[in-house]
Amino acid sequence: MQMLETKNLGFWYQNPADTLFKDVNLKFEAGKMYAILGKSGSGKTTFLSLISGLDSAKEGEILYNDTSLAKIGLTKFRKHNLAIVFQAYNLFTYMSAYQNVDSALEISGVKKDNQREFITESLKSVGITEDLQHKKVSQLSGGQQQRVAIVRAMVTGADIIVADEPTGNLDEETGREIINLFEKIAHEQKKIVILVTHDLDIAKRSDVTYELRDKVFHKRVKEVTQA
Numbered sequence: 001m002q003m004l005e006t007k008n009l010g011f012w013y014q015n016p017a018d019t020l021f022k023d024v025n026l027k028f029e030a031g032k033m034y035a036i037l038g039k040s041g042s043g044k045t046t047f048l049s050l051i052s053g054l055d056s057a058k059e060g061e062i063l064y065n066d067t068s069l070a071k072i073g074l075t076k077f078r079k080h081n082l083a084i085v086f087q088a089y090n091l092f093t094y095m096s097a098y099q100n101v102d103s104a105l106e107i108s109g110v111k112k113d114n115q116r117e118f119i120t121e122s123l124k125s126v127g128i129t130e131d132l133q134h135k136k137v138s139q140l141s142g143g144q145q146q147r148v149a150i151v152r153a154m155v156t157g158a159d160i161i162v163a164d165e166p167t168g169n170l171d172e173e174t175g176r177e178i179i180n181l182f183e184k185i186a187h188e189q190k191k192i193v194i195l196v197t198h199d200l201d202i203a204k205r206s207d208v209t210y211e212l213r214d215k216v217f218h219k220r221v222k223e224v225t226q227a
C-alpha cells in the first residue's frame with residue numbers, strides 16, 4: 001500500500017528558535033482523505049510544501065513507500081508521485097478545459113491510447129460536459145474550474161493528491177461537491193488525499209484530521225456513526 005510518512009520532521013524559516021513544528025511523525029495511507037487543520041499562520045502551507053517536495057526539511061525526513069524524498073529526488077517525486085490542487089485553481093486560463101488536461105498529460109509525460117476519449121470522459125466524470133470542455137477556462141465558474149484542476153491532478157496518475165484550501169474561493173454548496181470528489185478519489189481510486197484547510201466541516205468529513213496547534217500536530221480520527 002502507498003504510504004507517505006514524516007519522521008521527526010522539523011522546520012523553521014530563518015531562525016531555528018522560531019520553529020514552526022518539530023518532531024512531527026505522521027502517516028498518510030492510500031484510500032484515506034486527510035485534513036490538515038490549523039489557525040492562520042500556524043504553518044499548514046509550509047507543511048504541505050514539505051510533503052509536496054517543494055521545500056526541504058530542516059530536521060528529520062519524509063518517506064514515500066519507505067524511501068526518503070531526498071533519495072527519490074524532489075523533482076522526480078513531484079513529477080511522478082504527487083499532484084497539487086490550489087485554491088486559485090492555477091489553470092491556463094487562455095486554454096480550454098480540454099487543453100488544460102491535455103497539457104497536464106504532456107507535462108507529466110503520460111501517454112494514453114485513446115487520449116481524446118480519455119480526456120473527454122475524465123472531464124465528463126466530474127460534470128464538465130463536452131460543451132464546457134471546449135470553452136476557455138476563464139469562462140467557467142469557480143467550481144467548474146476547480147473540477148478541471150482536479151482532473152488535471154488525477155490524469156497524471158499521481159498516487160498523492162494534495163490541495164491547499166481547495167474550497168476557499170467557492171460557496172458552501174459547491175465546496176461540498178468538490179470535497180465529495182476528493183472523497184471519491186481517496187475511497188474509490190485509493191489515492192492519498194491531503195487537504196489543507198481551516199474549515200471545520202471539511203475536517204469533519206475527512207477520515208483523519210491532523211490539527212497543527214502550538215507547533216504540534218494533534219490527530220483526530222473520524223467517528224463512524226453506527227447504523
Ligand SMILES: Nc1ncnc2c1ncn2[C@@H]1O[C@H](COP(=O)(O)OP(=O)(O)OP(=O)(O)O)[C@@H](O)[C@H]1O
Nearest residue numbers: 013014020038039040041042043044045046047198
Ligand atoms: N518564505 C517564508 N519566509 C519566512 N517566513 C515565512 C515564509 N512563508 C511563510 N512564513 C511564515 O511562516 C508561518 C507559517 O506560514 P504558513 O503559510 O505555512 O501558515 P498557514 O497555516 O498556511 O497560514 P494560512 O492559513 O494563513 O495560509 C507564518 O508566520 C508565515 O509568516
